[in-house]
Amino acid sequence: MAALTPISRTPVSFYVPVVAAAGAVAGLFVGTAQGSSLIGILIGAILLGAIAFLLTQIIKAEAQGRWALTAVFAVAGFLMGGLAAGIIGLLFGWFFGWFTFWLFEGRYRAYVAPYLTPGQVLWHYTFRVICGAILIFLITPILVVMPLSFNAEDFFTFTPEMLRFDPAGYSLKHYEDFFTNSDWQGALANSVKIAPMATLLSVSFGTLAAIGLSQQHVPFRRAIMAILISPMIVPLIISAAGMYFFYSRIGLQGTYMGVVLAHAALGIPFVIITVTATLVGFDNSLTRAAANMGAGPVTTFFRVQMPLILPGVISGGLFAFITSFDEVVVVLFVGSAGQKTLPWQMFTGLREQISPTILAVATILVIVSIALLTVVELLRRRSERLRGMSPA
Amino acid sequence: MTDATQDSGPMMAADGTTLKSSLNRALRRQKLRALMLIAPLLIFVLVTFIAPIADMLFRSVENQIVSDTLPRTTTLLAEWEGDGGDLPAPEVFEALYTDVFIAQERKLHTRLGSRLNYELTGVSSLFRKSGRRVEDMGEVYQDQFEDLDSFWKDSENWNALMGSDDWFADQTAWDDKADTRQPAFELREGIEDLLPQTAATFEIFADFVQNEDEDNLAKEDPWALVYSALYNDLIQEPDVSGYAGPGSAELLEAMGAVGTFETVDYPAAFEKIDKDWHSIDVWQTIQTYSPDFTSGYFLNAVDMKKSPDGPEMRPDNEQIYIKLFIRTLFMSLVITGSCILLGYPVAWILANLPARTANLLMILVLLPFWTSLLVRTSAWKVMLQQQGVINDTLVWLGVVADDSRLALINNQTGTIIAMTHILLPFMILPLYSVMKTIPPSYLRAAKSLGATNWTAFWRVYFPQSVPGIGAGSILVFILSIGYYITPELVGGTTGTFISNRIAYHISSSLNWGLAAALGAILLAVVLGLYWAYDKIVGIDNVKLGG
Numbered sequence: 001m002a003a004l005t006p007i008s009r010t011p012v013s014f015y016v017p018v019v020a021a022a023g024a025v026a027g028l029f030v031g032t033a034q035g036s037s038l039i040g041i042l043i044g045a046i047l048l049g050a051i052a053f054l055l056t057q058i059i060k061a062e063a064q065g066r067w068a069l070t071a072v073f074a075v076a077g078f079l080m081g082g083l084a085a086g087i088i089g090l091l092f093g094w095f096f097g098w099f100t101f102w103l104f105e106g107r108y109r110a111y112v113a114p115y116l117t118p119g120q121v122l123w124h125y126t127f128r129v130i131c132g133a134i135l136i137f138l139i140t141p142i143l144v145v146m147p148l149s150f151n152a153e154d155f156f157t158f159t160p161e162m163l164r165f166d167p168a169g170y171s172l173k174h175y176e177d178f179f180t181n182s183d184w185q186g187a188l189a190n191s192v193k194i195a196p197m198a199t200l201l202s203v204s205f206g207t208l209a210a211i212g213l214s215q216q217h218v219p220f221r222r223a224i225m226a227i228l229i230s231p232m233i234v235p236l237i238i239s240a241a242g243m244y245f246f247y248s249r250i251g252l253q254g255t256y257m258g259v260v261l262a263h264a265a266l267g268i269p270f271v272i273i274t275v276t277a278t279l280v281g282f283d284n285s286l287t288r289a290a291a292n293m294g295a296g297p298v299t300t301f302f303r304v305q306m307p308l309i310l311p312g313v314i315s316g317g318l319f320a321f322i323t324s325f326d327e328v329v330v331v332l333f334v335g336s337a338g339q340k341t342l343p344w345q346m347f348t349g350l351r352e353q354i355s356p357t358i359l360a361v362a363t364i365l366v367i368v369s370i371a372l373l374t375v376v377e378l379l380r381r382r383s384e385r386l387r388g389m390s391p392a
Numbered sequence: 393m394t395d396a397t398q399d400s401g402p403m404m405a406a407d408g409t410t411l412k413s414s415l416n417r418a419l420r421r422q423k424l425r426a427l428m429l430i431a432p433l434l435i436f437v438l439v440t441f442i443a444p445i446a447d448m449l450f451r452s453v454e455n456q457i458v459s460d461t462l463p464r465t466t467t468l469l470a471e472w473e474g475d476g477g478d479l480p481a482p483e484v485f486e487a488l489y490t491d492v493f494i495a496q497e498r499k500l501h502t503r504l505g506s507r508l509n510y511e512l513t514g515v516s517s518l519f520r521k522s523g524r525r526v527e528d529m530g531e532v533y534q535d536q537f538e539d540l541d542s543f544w545k546d547s548e549n550w551n552a553l554m555g556s557d558d559w560f561a562d563q564t565a566w567d568d569k570a571d572t573r574q575p576a577f578e579l580r581e582g583i584e585d586l587l588p589q590t591a592a593t594f595e596i597f598a599d600f601v602q603n604e605d606e607d608n609l610a611k612e613d614p615w616a617l618v619y620s621a622l623y624n625d626l627i628q629e630p631d632v633s634g635y636a637g638p639g640s641a642e643l644l645e646a647m648g649a650v651g652t653f654e655t656v657d658y659p660a661a662f663e664k665i666d667k668d669w670h671s672i673d674v675w676q677t678i679q680t681y682s683p684d685f686t687s688g689y690f691l692n693a694v695d696m697k698k699s700p701d702g703p704e705m706r707p708d709n710e711q712i713y714i715k716l717f718i719r720t721l722f723m724s725l726v727i728t729g730s731c732i733l734l735g736y737p738v739a740w741i742l743a744n745l746p747a748r749t750a751n752l753l754m755i756l757v758l759l760p761f762w763t764s765l766l767v768r769t770s771a772w773k774v775m776l777q778q779q780g781v782i783n784d785t786l787v788w789l790g791v792v793a794d795d796s797r798l799a800l801i802n803n804q805t806g807t808i809i810a811m812t813h814i815l816l817p818f819m820i821l822p823l824y825s826v827m828k829t830i831p832p833s834y835l836r837a838a839k840s841l842g843a844t845n846w847t848a849f850w851r852v853y854f855p856q857s858v859p860g861i862g863a864g865s866i867l868v869f870i871l872s873i874g875y876y877i878t879p880e881l882v883g884g885t886t887g888t889f890i891s892n893r894i895a896y897h898i899s900s901s902l903n904w905g906l907a908a909a910l911g912a913i914l915l916a917v918v919l920g921l922y923w924a925y926d927k928i929v930g931i932d933n934v935k936l937g938g
Contacts, residue, residue: 032791033790037790134737137813138817145767156780157779157781209430209434215426216422217423218430219427227434228437230442233922235870236874237891238894241895241908242441242448243444265440268437326766329876347766350766373758
């Protein structure tokens with residue numbers, strides 16, 4: 001983004017108090033952790049105010065000044081509380097160096113419209129900090145689970161060793177447990193057996209139906225669509241209850257087939273939605289052209305239509321796969337001990353608090369979802385490129 | 393067009409039919425083809441999904457267990473007026489004896505007991521007790537018949553008397569070690585005219601032994617119930633003189649003797665088992681739940697109960713479901729509200745940042761969206777617990793003392809925090825797609841016309857983003873109202889939803905009817921909201937992953 005506003009240096013009376021205030025906030029945290037919040041605030045404010053003045057008015061060289069500040073803070077932190085505090089100090093040092101010059105040089109005004117009042121500029125940045133906090137809220141649970149899964153103890157919290165970055169505080173034992181424990185391996189095997197089968201069913205039926213639905217003249221289209229989408233709308237507990245009652249009547253309750261059918265039903269709406277969305281951009285004259293050149297409907301489907309809608313089919317299939325792979329409510333009711341899947345095992349583990357192996361499994365699953373997310377995103381871009389739309 | 397057809401007759405297609413019918417045929421073929429493509433999936437969904445839902449709705453009103461288990465009692469009881477405060481007639485008690493006797497042989501009486509116990513506490517133990525002791529009543533007659541003549545002790549004699557000669561020969565010849573089927577019992581011709589009640593009871597007995605217990609009928613002594621039936625038949629003094637088959641002499645002898653038999657007073661005998669059998673409440677409950685279909689489960693689900701004077705509220709200390717429904721709705725609203733509060737700024741900044749940065753930040757929204765629900769729930773469980781990451785951080789900072797750590801989990805707070813986090817992407821994504829379509833120049837125009845930041849936002853931007861808020865809110869609300877896993881794991885007892893109660897009734901209390909009724913109410917609420925969603929947003933606009 002190009003700069004919108006010419007910038008100029010700000011007066012000492014502006015940036016020194018602001019940096020001092022920020023220092024007071026930081027001092028509050030450090031001070032509270034060390035025993036006295038009031039002294040922390042005072043020291044923080046005075047120290048950072050002085051540093052801001054020193055850096056800008058006496059040292060004046062930005063790069064060297066900032067490096068020196070970072071180093072000094074890192075060493076101070078290390079002396080106060082070991083490696084972890086050292087790293088926190090390093091971050092503090094880097095931040096305050098950047099913050100001081102950001103204010104001093106007036107850079108904060110560069111990318112906002114020139115006509116904004118100071119109050120509006122303040123709000124602009126406050127708003128971004130709020131958004132940042134919300135985004136961090138969104139991502140924290142995942143960030144907390146990952147390091148905790150390397151815990152050497154059987155605790156669900158960070159041990160002092162972990163906080164000191166002591167290698168003894170970390171281990172792979174929960175991963176080892178996951179790969180050697182027969183309960184977890186059995187659950188993994190069940191998940192791997194059930195999800196692809198359910199995906200196959202929903203993708204093959206779903207793609208055909210989506211092609212049917214995207215034709216020009218379909219009687220009762222809305223009613224049919226409503227029925228096909230309903231597994232996504234009906235709360236899972238109701239689907240689970242209904243399937244439990246009905247499948248026990250017809251002898252499918254507690255069987256592999258029953259779980260596969262149930263999961264396939266749950267995955268169908270995702271296939272329908274993604275494939276119909278792909279078909280919206282499909283040019284029907286292509287099939288007519290193929291027919292014109294003598295291709296039968298089957299050849300046309302496999303050689304012309306299928307390659308073009310394949311990205312949609314694959315991402316629909318991925319959705320269906322992840323639905324089945326993550327599903328726990330329905331399998332709890334429709335399955336029996338023989339169909340215990342990974343999420344089911346996690347659910348029982350969480351309810352009975354057995355072991356932090358759950359965290360290792362969670363980390364592995366996060367990595368799997370990142371991989372799937374990447375695939376879906378790449379497919380979406382490819383499909384948009386193929387259809388001549390520029391990626392958004 | 394009309395002019396042209398009038399001038400030159402109907403337009404013709406190449407094959408000589410009129411163009412209109414040719415086009416119609418093509419259209420019909422096209423429709424049929426589309427339907428053929430959809431049909432497999434439609435049938436699949438109907439069987440694997442819609443049928444289970446229909447079954448659940450059926451179960452929420454179905455109540456055949458009472459009339460199936462106590463067929464005779466419920467028929468007779470239909471004419472009884474409970475308001476008068478009189479007990480049912482002695483015939484009803486006799487029918488109850490027959491029904492309970494058969495039910496306890498089939499081991500169905502405890503199931504019926506637990507079914508009726510949902511409506512009136514104590515019925516379960518009443519039926520269990522009666523099942524154990526109902527045999528004593530029949531043994532009064534059994535003993536007298538057997539004392540009269542040892543002929544009545546022997547199962548073979550009974551079979552010869554009640555069964556047809558052919559069947560009796562087959563049954564005696566049948567080897568129960570062999571793999572062949574036991575010859576099915578056949579009634580002796582004319583015996584049901586002679587001894588109607590005995591014949592009917594013996595048939596039930598024979599059917600039970602042969603088909604349900606799969607025992608050898610030749611070796612099973614008849615139930616005590618059969619003796620009571622024989623007594624009832626013989627006291628009517630049927631004309632047995634024409635009968636000359638096996639046991640005719642003994643039958644004649646017994647008929648002469650029954651007049652002097654000690655009889656059973658059924659109402660008194662039942663009172664001896666449990667005095668509750670003389671309580672009007674028990675009989676009213678049985679009568680109220682005799683029909684094959686009942687609204688009882690639905691009334692239960694809204695804290696009401698059936699009474700002879702129509703539905704009435706349950707006593708205050710038994711009311712839980714309305715409270716639970718209100719709590720579910722209230723917590724879903726709070727979750728929706730916090731999602732709007734947190735989602736709106738994020739969606740705004742995503743829609744207004746340059747594409748490259750926005751795409752990068754979008755990953756932070758999509759990653760949790762794609763992460764397994766259980767992973768996120770376990771993360772919150774780890775973070776919120778008393779010795780968890782949040783409490784540890786707060787203690788370290790000195791915000792809370794070590795001995796007064798915050799209770800963030802196993803209560804409503806835990807459920808609200810975790811579910812807000814889990815459902816937040818469902819709010820951000822629809823909001824984002826709506827905000828993306830609002831031109832930023834509108835805001836600038838408003839400001840250049842002198843509006844303050846707030847006025848420009850509130851009068852110009854916000855009204856345009858309302859459809860996004862509506863779509864996101866309904867989506868989040870629908871999802872949260874039926875949530876099960878997260879409340880179950882982080883909700884404790886006070887933070888659970890109606891769905892947890894449904895699961896409890898299915899797997900622990902086994903009150904399937906009530907679970908189905910609660911589910912049906914929840915389903916109705918969700919479908920209503922879904923209908924609203926369709927009106928506001930349209931199903932076709934459901935988007936996945938942005």
